Amino acid sequence: VDVFCATPRMDTDSADKNHADWRRLILTGLQQRNSREKGGFPELIASHENLQAALNHYKATINRLEHEKNQLEKLFEDAVKDDAHPSGKVDKKSVDQRALQKELMEALRRRAELADKVCEMTDMVKDKEGELVKKDKMIRDLEALVTTLRAESETNQQKYELELFVSKSVQEEHRNLTALYVKEREKSDELRRIVENLKAENQGLKDVRETKDKKDSRLSLSRLPFSANSTRQPSIPPADPSMERLSGDTARQHSLDAASSTYLSSGTQDQTHSLKKSSPSIKKRKNFAICPSSNVHQFDAHESDVSALCFSPDGTCLATGGSDKVVKVWTLKPDMQSVDPKCSVLSGNKASVMSVQFDPQCRVVLAASNDNTARLWTISEGKSKHILEGHSGKLLCAKFIADETHKVVTGSHDRTLKIWDLSQKSCIRTLFAGSSCNDVIAGKGMRTTVISGHLDTRIRFWDLRTTAAASEIALPGKVTSLDHNSERHLLLCCSRDDTLRLIDLRQNSIMSTFSSSGFKVGEDWSRACFSPDGQYIAAGSADGSVFVWEVASGRMKSKKEHTGSAVVVCGWHPSGQLFASGDRNRKVILWTS
Numbered sequence: 001v002d003v004f005c006a007t008p009r010m011d012t013d014s015a016d017k018n019h020a021d022w023r024r025l026i027l028t029g030l031q032q033r034n035s036r037e038k039g040g041f042p043e044l045i046a047s048h049e050n051l052q053a054a055l056n057h058y059k060a061t062i063n064r065l066e067h068e069k070n071q072l073e074k075l076f077e078d079a080v081k082d083d084a085h086p087s088g089k090v091d092k093k094s095v096d097q098r099a100l101q102k103e104l105m106e107a108l109r110r111r112a113e114l115a116d117k118v119c120e121m122t123d124m125v126k127d128k129e130g131e132l133v134k135k136d137k138m139i140r141d142l143e144a145l146v147t148t149l150r151a152e153s154e155t156n157q158q159k160y161e162l163e164l165f166v167s168k169s170v171q172e173e174h175r176n177l178t179a180l181y182v183k184e185r186e187k188s189d190e191l192r193r194i195v196e197n198l199k200a201e202n203q204g205l206k207d208v209r210e211t212k213d214k215k216d217s218r219l220s221l222s223r224l225p226f227s228a229n230s231t232r233q234p235s236i237p238p239a240d241p242s243m244e245r246l247s248g249d250t251a252r253q254h255s256l257d258a259a260s261s262t263y264l265s266s267g268t269q270d271q272t273h274s275l276k277k278s279s280p281s282i283k284k285r286k287n288f289a290i291c292p293s294s295n296v297h298q299f300d301a302h303e304s305d306v307s308a309l310c311f312s313p314d315g316t317c318l319a320t321g322g323s324d325k326v327v328k329v330w331t332l333k334p335d336m337q338s339v340d341p342k343c344s345v346l347s348g349n350k351a352s353v354m355s356v357q358f359d360p361q362c363r364v365v366l367a368a369s370n371d372n373t374a375r376l377w378t379i380s381e382g383k384s385k386h387i388l389e390g391h392s393g394k395l396l397c398a399k400f401i402a403d404e405t406h407k408v409v410t411g412s413h414d415r416t417l418k419i420w421d422l423s424q425k426s427c428i429r430t431l432f433a434g435s436s437c438n439d440v441i442a443g444k445g446m447r448t449t450v451i452s453g454h455l456d457t458r459i460r461f462w463d464l465r466t467t468a469a470a471s472e473i474a475l476p477g478k479v480t481s482l483d484h485n486s487e488r489h490l491l492l493c494c495s496r497d498d499t500l501r502l503i504d505l506r507q508n509s510i511m512s513t514f515s516s517s518g519f520k521v522g523e524d525w526s527r528a529c530f531s532p533d534g535q536y537i538a539a540g541s542a543d544g545s546v547f548v549w550e551v552a553s554g555r556m557k558s559k560k561e562h563t564g565s566a567v568v569v570c571g572w573h574p575s576g577q578l579f580a581s582g583d584r585n586r587k588v589i590l591w592t593s
Contacts, residue, residue, distance in 0.1 A: 041135060048128055055121050058114050065107045065114075072100045072107075169416075169430045176428045180421065289531035289576030291548055291557050292538070292591030297338040298563075299588060301328060305352070306582030307525065308367070308569055312358045315574045317379075319365055320588060321353030327367050329379060336578050338590065346377040348384050354525055355397045355439075359405045366408060368398035374410050376422070388420050390427050396525050397439045401464075402447040409450050411437030417452055419464065431462055433469070438524060439481045443488070451491065453479030455524065459493060459503070471508060475501065481527040485534035490551075492537055494528035496521050500539060502551070514549045516556045522566035522584075532576040540567025546581050546591075563587045 038045055076097060301309075302322030309320045318330045318339060327346040330339040351370035358365060364385065368374045374388040374395055388398075393414030401407040401419070408420040413436040419429040435456035442450045450462040455478045460469040477497030484491050490511070491503040498521050500514040514537065522542030530537055536557060538548045544564040548557045565585035572579050579591040 041132070044128065044132065044135075048125070051121055051125055051128070055118065055125075058118055058121070062111060062114055062118075065111050069104060069107055072104050075100060166432070169432075172427070173430055176421075176424070176426050179426075180424065180428060183424070289533045289535055289572055290579065290593035291536060292546065292560060292579035292581075292593070293558055294592050295560075295589055296592050297590040299339065299341075300586050301330075301582065301588040302326070302586045304586055305584045306569060306586060306588055307352055307354050308356045308527075309571055309580055309582050309588065310356045310358060311571060311573050311578075311580070312362045313360055313574060314362050317358070317362070318580060318588075319356045319358065320582060321356045321367055322586070323352040325349045325351060325353065325369070327353055327356055327365060327377070329365065332578075336573065336575075337592070344379065344382050346375075346382055346384075348375055348377075348387075349373070351394070354395065355399075357399055359400055361405065364405065366398050366400060368395035368410060370394035372412070374398040374408065374420075376408075386422055386425060388418075388427075390418060391416065393436070397437065399440050399442045401442040401450070402444060409440050409442045411440045411452055413437070417450065417462070429464070429467070431467065431469075433460060438479055439527075441482045441484055441491075443484065446488070451482060453482045453493065455479070457495070459491075461508075473503065473508060473510075478524060480521060480524055483527075483529050485530045486532060487534065490530075490534065492528055492530055494521060494526060494539055496524065500528055500537060500549070502537075512551075512554055514554060514556075516547055516549075516559070518543060518545065518559070519547050523568050525568065527569045527571075529571050531572050532574060538570050538572075538579070540570050540581055540583070542566045544583065546570060560591070562589060 301320045303324040305323040306320055307322055309318065311318055315336075316332055318332060319327060320330070321327045325347070326349070329344040329346065331343070332339055346365060346367070349367070349369040349371055353367050353369050355368040356365060357367075363379060365377050365379060366374065367377075372389070372391045372394055375384055376386040376388075377383060378385050388408065388410060391410065391412040391414050393412045395410055395412050398408060398410045401409055406422045408422060409417060410420065411417050411433075415433055415435055415437070417431040417433060417437055417440065418427045419431070420426070421428045431450075433452060433454060435454035435458065437452050437454055440450055440452045448464045450464060452460050452462065454460065457475045457478055459473045459475065459479060459482070461471045463470045475493060475495050475497075477495035477499070479493055479495050481494045482491060484505075489505050491505055493501045493503060495501070498515060498519055502511045502514075503509065504511045518541065519539070520542040522540070526540060528537060528539035535551060536548050537551060538546060540546055540562070544562045544567060546560045546562055546567055548559070549555065550557045562581060562583050563585055565583040565587070567581050567583045570579070570581040577592065580588060581591070582588045
């Protein structure tokens with residue numbers, strides 16, 4: 001019974017407490033609203049309260065005078081009724097009546113004055129209310145102005161942050177250029193000192209040689225075979241007419257130049273001989289490429305998606321990158337029909353690898369990753385050599401510039417391209433594209449030009465001697481990849497409108513378009529490629545097929561099924577006799593004719 005009785009009591013106490021808190025909360029809110037609304041008009045509210053108090057006072061006075069008037073009228077009526085009484089009383093009453101009449105007139109006069117004052121007060125109240133309305137309108141206008149100014153302030157803040165980011169990038173580029181200038185100046189000074197030392201050494205050698213020549217001439221004259229009685233002069237062989245035209249120093253310089261040219265030619269022959277001797281595995285390449293039609297080898301390259309692949313320039317290796325965050329280097333067997341199951345694993349990335357490329361000497365692998373960095377590894381040791389950090393978005397491409405091993409260009413989703421100098425281990429230039437970059441080209445013969453493809457459907461051509469894009473071409477769809485033929489005058493573009501296009505770089509115009517029923521570009525990073533001889537182009541499709549077109553005729557040459565999963569990367573072997581493709585189901589397939 002105690003339990004059942006205690007429970008309602010506890011509920012009642014809790015309800016009372018909640019009710020009190022609720023009332024306190026309402027009272028606090030009303031007080032805050034009252035102080036907020038009265039804060040701007042304290043003088044106006046005080047004057048209004050004074051007017052209202054005066055009005056109430058005058059109304060009370062009028063009511064009191066009305067009451068007195070009624071009493072006086074009643075007394076007057078009683079006096080009229082008492083006219084039949086004795087004359088002495090009548091005279092007294094008449095006197096009282098006159099006095100009351102005077103008081104009544106005075107009261108009526110005061111009432112009129114008070115009525116006038118009430119009217120004046122009413123007019124003043126109306127004026128104050130009009131002022132209040134104007135003040136309210138002014139407050140609303142000021143609040144709208146404050147809202148507009150806040151929006152403009154936010155916009156200006158965003159512009160300021162963007163300008164600050166650009167300023168920091170420019171300052172960073174300026175620092176890098178200053179450091180590069182200092183280093184180049186130091187190199188120039190060092191080269192100048194070397195040249196001066198060489199000139200001094202050359203002059204010393206000339207002096208020594210002149211002294212030696214004089215000694216040799218005197219020694220040869222002393223050894224000539226003629227007797228004192230003989231009058232016959234020693235026979236001197238005729239001089240070369242060409243040498244007669246040369247003075248002593250010029251002749252010596254001519255002999256030195258001939259010796260140096262002989263040394264250089266012999267060194268070049270030795271170097272060529274050693275190169276041929278050290279690379280016996282490189283076969284003579286044929287001058288035509290195969291159309292892939294036969295699946296000769298299939299293997300699991302990564303744990304999941306294969307997002308990048310590339311053959312080495314010497315044709316001995318295949319590099320692949322995937323969403324398992326590693327780069328793998330596979331060695332091709334001599335018959336080029338399969339790869340060695342044992343591969344080199346290059347690790348260190350923290351996200352998917354989206355692009356891979358060998359350097360021209362096949363000593364380094366360059367990879368771009370979605371962890372906002374690009375990395376370089378040495379193939380022989382498998383160690384990370386450089387980490388290129390500086391982008392604020394994921395990287396989809398990284399390429400060596402003009403087949404050089406010390407300069408790299410990277411494209412990112414932060415809408416910029418960066419030029420890196422590996423000898424300085426820093427970014428030397430930032431190019432602001434205004435759109436996410438999916439692929440770049442900066443190959444052999446393009447020392448001052450970089451071509452980039454973007455998600456805003458534009459292809460931009462950059463002159464590295466300036467900071468702005470020199471020109472651009474707009475396509476109907478997002479650009480996913482770029483490639484050029486061996487002569488570097490045709491540009492292959494793959495876009496998300498499920499077409500491939502050839503652009504003539506000599507005229508910057510679209511030359512032809514390739515498409516087919518069933519062909520569909522599956523990803524924003526799907527790659528298309530040229531064959532080494534420029535005869536074919538190939539691309540993977542979202543339905544798991546590989547499509548090959550003939551460039552000259554524009555017709556589809558073949559369509560081969562992969563493994564059923566979307567094919568995103570493909571590429572030809574440098575000899576053109578082997579083709580590789582990778583899909584999103586960790587498979588890589590090698591094809592031949």
